[in-house]
Amino acid sequence: MKFTEEHEWLLEEGELIVVGITEHAAEQLGDVVFVELPEAGSAVSKDDEIVVIESVKAASDILAPLDGEIVEVNEALADNPGLVNEDAQGEAWFFKIKPSDTGPMADYMDEAAYKDFIA
Amino acid sequence: MTDLKHTPLHALHVELGARMVGFAGYDMPVQFPDGIMAEHSHTRQSAGLFDVSHMGQVILSGAPMADIAAAFETLVPMDVAGLPEGRQRYGLFLNDEGGILDDLMFANRGDHLYVVVNAACKDADIARMKAALEPAVSVTPVTDRALLALQGPAAEAVLAGLNPSVAEMAFMDVATLELDGADCWISRSGYTGEDGFEISVPEHHAESLARTLLSNDAVAPIGLGARDSLRLEAGLCLYGHDIDETTLPAEAGLTWAIQKVRRAGGDRAGGFPGAEAVLGQIASGPDRKRVGLRPQGRAPMREGVALFAETEGGEQIGAITSGGFGPSVGGPVAMGYLPADLATPDTTVYGELRGKRLPLTVAKLPFVTANFKR
Structure with missing residues (x-):
C-alpha cells in the first residue's frame, strides 16, 4: 500500500489502483455524512478534485492521485457514508482507477514513511 | 494563537480528550472522543454537559428593580418591567437601524437583572450597557463564575439528584439553589431544543460540579460541534450567522420576542434603538x-x-x-x-x-x- 500527502491510500489490484483515505484522515474529519464520487468511466488527471467528503464539520476534497480512467466507484458509500469512519482502509475504498501513467506511484510514501509524515 | 483564554473547565476538557479549538477568544472543546454525532444523539436521548463559560454574564443592579427595568427597556425591545421575579426572557440589542447587535437572555433575580450575552459580543455589549445605564444602574461583568448547561430529557432527574428543588422549575424559571455545595444561579433553559438547565457556578466550584454531573452515567460531555447541530435542528439563531447587524427582528422570525406592550399601540411602545424601523417592519411585513x-x-x-x-x-x-x-x-x-x-x-x-x-x-x-x- 502507498500513501499520498493528501492522506489517500493506494493499493494495486492487478492493473487497477484502489484508492481511499487513511484512518488518520477519517479520524481528523470526524463523522462522515456524505461522499460524492466521480462517475465510472470518466477520465481524470492527477490532482483533479474528484471526490467530495462532507463530515459533520466541513467539506473536503480528494484529488486524483494519477492520470487515468475511473473504472469503478464504491456505491456503498452513497447509502452509508459512515463506512469511512468504520473501515477507512478497507470496506470504504472510494474508487478504482486504471492509470495511464503509473510514474507517480514511485514517489508516494510507503507505510513507514506515511507514519512519520503524520507523526 | 497563544493568547486564547481558558474557562475554569479547560483542564477537565483536555483530561477528557477533547479536541480544542479557538472560539471567540477562548480555547474550547469542539468535540470529545465520542464525536459530534454521538454527542448530539446522547443529548437528545439522555443528557449532555456543555461548558458555556465563554459567554458573558452581567449583573445590572444598584437601583430599585423598576428603575433597572425601565433603564434596560431603553436598550431592548422587550417587556422588562413586566418580567416577574424568578423569570427569564430572550432579548435583543439593536442598532439605530433596527439591526441586531446581539441576542441575549435576561432574568429578574429580585434585586437585579442577570444578563447572559454571546462571547464574541460581550465586550461591546458591556460597553453599550455601561454607556446607556451608568451611573443610575451599575453594570457589573461577572468574571468569577463559570457557566454550564445540562441539556436533555435526563437533565431534570440528574440535577434533581443534587437538589430536588430544580424539578419544581418551569421552562424559563430562574432560581438560586445549592448544587454540590456551591451557590448556583440556575435557569431552566438552553440552546438545544431539549429540556435542560443553565447553571452559573462559582469558578472554584465549577470543575467539582462538572465532575459530579459527569459521574452520572446519563451525562456525557458535549463540545461546540454538537452544540451547533443541536441548535440548528431546534431552529435557534446563531448570532453572526442567522442574525447580525443587517437583520431586523421581524425578518429573522423573532417578532414573538417583542412583547405587545413594546409594539405599536402598546403602553410602552418604542423607546428602544431602531424602534421606527423595527416596528415599521412588523407592521408592513418583511x-x-x-x-x-x-x-x-x-x-x-x-x-x-x-x-x-x-x-x-x-x-x-x-x-x-x-x-x-x-x-x-x-x-x-x-x-x-x-x-x-x-x-x-x-x-x-x-x-x-x-x-x-x-x-x-x-x-x-x-x-x-x-x-x-x-
Whole structure:
C-alpha cells in the first residue's frame, strides 16, 4: 500500500489502483455524512478534485492521485457514508482507477514513511 | 494563537480528550472522543454537559428593580418591567437601524437583572450597557463564575439528584439553589431544543460540579460541534450567522420576542434603538424571511450557499446562513433567508453547490420538536 500527502491510500489490484483515505484522515474529519464520487468511466488527471467528503464539520476534497480512467466507484458509500469512519482502509475504498501513467506511484510514501509524515 | 483564554473547565476538557479549538477568544472543546454525532444523539436521548463559560454574564443592579427595568427597556425591545421575579426572557440589542447587535437572555433575580450575552459580543455589549445605564444602574461583568448547561430529557432527574428543588422549575424559571455545595444561579433553559438547565457556578466550584454531573452515567460531555447541530435542528439563531447587524427582528422570525406592550399601540411602545424601523417592519411585513431548508439530496449545504428560484439563470434570491447535517433528522438541514413570497413551507428553491444547483424544500422550524417543560 502507498500513501499520498493528501492522506489517500493506494493499493494495486492487478492493473487497477484502489484508492481511499487513511484512518488518520477519517479520524481528523470526524463523522462522515456524505461522499460524492466521480462517475465510472470518466477520465481524470492527477490532482483533479474528484471526490467530495462532507463530515459533520466541513467539506473536503480528494484529488486524483494519477492520470487515468475511473473504472469503478464504491456505491456503498452513497447509502452509508459512515463506512469511512468504520473501515477507512478497507470496506470504504472510494474508487478504482486504471492509470495511464503509473510514474507517480514511485514517489508516494510507503507505510513507514506515511507514519512519520503524520507523526 | 497563544493568547486564547481558558474557562475554569479547560483542564477537565483536555483530561477528557477533547479536541480544542479557538472560539471567540477562548480555547474550547469542539468535540470529545465520542464525536459530534454521538454527542448530539446522547443529548437528545439522555443528557449532555456543555461548558458555556465563554459567554458573558452581567449583573445590572444598584437601583430599585423598576428603575433597572425601565433603564434596560431603553436598550431592548422587550417587556422588562413586566418580567416577574424568578423569570427569564430572550432579548435583543439593536442598532439605530433596527439591526441586531446581539441576542441575549435576561432574568429578574429580585434585586437585579442577570444578563447572559454571546462571547464574541460581550465586550461591546458591556460597553453599550455601561454607556446607556451608568451611573443610575451599575453594570457589573461577572468574571468569577463559570457557566454550564445540562441539556436533555435526563437533565431534570440528574440535577434533581443534587437538589430536588430544580424539578419544581418551569421552562424559563430562574432560581438560586445549592448544587454540590456551591451557590448556583440556575435557569431552566438552553440552546438545544431539549429540556435542560443553565447553571452559573462559582469558578472554584465549577470543575467539582462538572465532575459530579459527569459521574452520572446519563451525562456525557458535549463540545461546540454538537452544540451547533443541536441548535440548528431546534431552529435557534446563531448570532453572526442567522442574525447580525443587517437583520431586523421581524425578518429573522423573532417578532414573538417583542412583547405587545413594546409594539405599536402598546403602553410602552418604542423607546428602544431602531424602534421606527423595527416596528415599521412588523407592521408592513418583511420583504424576506428566515426559513428552515431541507436539501432534497444527501449533500449538506452550509453557510454562504447561494439560493435561486430556478434550476438555471435568474438572480440570487437568498443565501444559507447556517447549514450542516442534522443527526436527529438523519439528513442535511439548513436555515437561510428567502423573499417572503417564497418563504412558504414545501416551496422548492435551489442552492448552488460546487457549480450545481440542487433542490431544497422550505421547511417549518424547528426541524425537531422542542421538549421544553412548560
